[in-house]
Structures are given as structure tokens and as C-alpha cells.
Amino acid sequence: MSGSGLIAALTSVSTREQAEALAHHLVEQGLAACVQLQAIESVYRWQGVVQQEPEWRLLIKSTTTRWAELxxxxxxxxxxxxxxxxxxxxxxxxxxxxxxxxxxxAS
Known part of the structure; x- marks a missing residue:
């Protein structure tokens, strides 16, 4: 990854509590400058069955230098x-x- 040296990373979890805990951990550890949380609905195939579940999306703003640790x-x-x-x-x-x-x- 190159350019400005900034990245946006994306993951999702099942609950708001999980999202908040992960977001706080990443910011407190200096691995992310900001994490935005958003309620979403996901449709996916898991173990051969189509699932639909509510989730929480985390949009994580960080840098390429912190990507491995993040x-x-x-x-x-x-x-x-x-x-x-x-x-x-x-x-x-x-x-x-x-x-x-x-x-x-900055580390």
C-alpha cells in the first residue's frame, strides 16, 4: 500500500458492545486514529447455508506502517x-x- 500512507480498514462484528470494545482498544493502543461504528445487515453463505444477520461495521482509519499491528x-x-x-x-x-x-x- 502506498500513496498518502493512510489506510481505511473494514471489519464487522455481531454486537454493538463488541464493536465498541474493539474500537476503543484500537484507538487506545494507537493503532487507529478513529473508528466509525455503523449498524448494518449482512447476507452471506456460511457452511453452505445462506445467512442474514444484523452486524456492526467498523471503519478504521490508520496508516500503512501500523497495518500489521492493527x-x-x-x-x-x-x-x-x-x-x-x-x-x-x-x-x-x-x-x-x-x-x-x-x-x-505514531508508535
Whole structure:
């Protein structure tokens, strides 16, 4: 991942409490500058059966330099057997916001 050095990562969990706990952990550890929580509905196939469940989406703002640690932290605390966790680079953005994200996630 390149560009501004910023990433947006995405995962989801079953409950608001799980989402809040994970979000707080990531921000408190300096692995994310901000995590947005949103109630969603997911349709997916699991073990051959189509499921539909409410979930909480976490949109995580961080940096490429913290990605490995962020990924490890999410996977260590995630309640799912197979959590979705993806990230994509943010090639452009408001300069002051980019600086803030970098400051919040500086190790």
C-alpha cells in the first residue's frame, strides 16, 4: 500500500458492545486514529447455508506502517471464526486530516 500512507480498514462484528470494545482498544493502543461504528445487515453463505444477520461495521482509519499491528490486534480480539478484515490505501486526502491520523497512530 502506498500513496498518502493512510489506510481505511473494514471489519464487522455481531454486537454493538463488541464493536465498541474493539474500537476503543484500537484507538487506545494507537493503532487507529478513529473508528466509525455503523449498524448494518449482512447476507452471506456460511457452511453452505445462506445467512442474514444484523452486524456492526467498523471503519478504521490508520496508516500503512501500523497495518500489521492493527491486523494482529483485530484478529486477536475478533469474535468470529473467520473475520472479514480488509484494508485499502487512501491515495489522497485533506492534508490536515492526514497529519492528524499520522500523529494519532505514531508508535
Amino acid at each position: 491486523q494482529a490486534a483485530v484478529l486477536a480480539q475478533h469474535p468470529y471464526e473467520l473475520p472479514a478484515l480488509v484494508a485499502w490505501p487512501l491515495p489522497e486526502g485533506h492534508a490536515a486530516f492526514q497529519d492528524w491520523v499520522r500523529e494519532q497512530t
